[in-house]
Amino acid sequence: MSQIFDFGESVKGYEVKVLNERELRAGAGILFLVALLSFVNCLVMRNIVILQTFIWLFLAEFIIRVLINPKYAPSLLLGRFMVNNQTPEYVGAKQKRFTWSIGLFLAMFIFFLTTIFPSSTPIGEESLHNALIGLSCMICLVLLYFEAVFGICLGCKLYNLLNKEEAQYCAGATCQKHERAECQKFSTSQLVVLGIFIVVVVGMIVKIL
Secondary structure (H helix, E strand, C coil), X not given: CCXXXXXCECCCCCCCCEEEXXXXXXXXXXXXXXXXXXXXXXXXXXXXXXXXXXXXXXXXXXXHXXXXXXXXXXXXXXXXXHCCCCXXXXXXXXXHHHHHHHHHHHHHHHHHHHHHCCCCCCECECCHHHXXXXXXXXXXXXXXXXXXXXXCCHHHHHHHHHCCCCCCCCHHHCXXXXXXXXXXXXXXXXXXXXXXXXXXXXHHHHHHC
């Protein structure tokens, strides 16, 4: 029973329990894709049924991750299947549990807004209720996107801010201070190109709006 209700793996050479970051990023990518499609469908079709279904699954996913054992979470099992030929990259389990607790809170909050106390106005109509749903969904999407695409755990960053003892074994060794390699540094010309690109993109968005 203790092996079922557990969090993290004990791996030789690591002082604390760890999780495979490659699986976590794959799982985040799967959740991000399904969440984005559900959210867009809700906005375009002005129908909350598909979003409600996803929220139920999303809530169940994070209940399993945080309160039972992440090794039984469906998205992480799919992630394991997708990356099972890649060498594991281990990260500390403690900060991941903190991050997923944020996900669990958001999932419960959206569940109450969409299912227990649904809005009396159609999705897409302006109201505080719908704004809270949209904002909560956007926060989830941002957290999942940064994890899946950049390998940046924003919740882990928050964990380090709130705890005196910093997290161990962060993805890409971001917990530890180290000298950047030459390929990681920016030249003046690169910064100019990036600045021009940002200005052009922002200008196009403003013009469209």
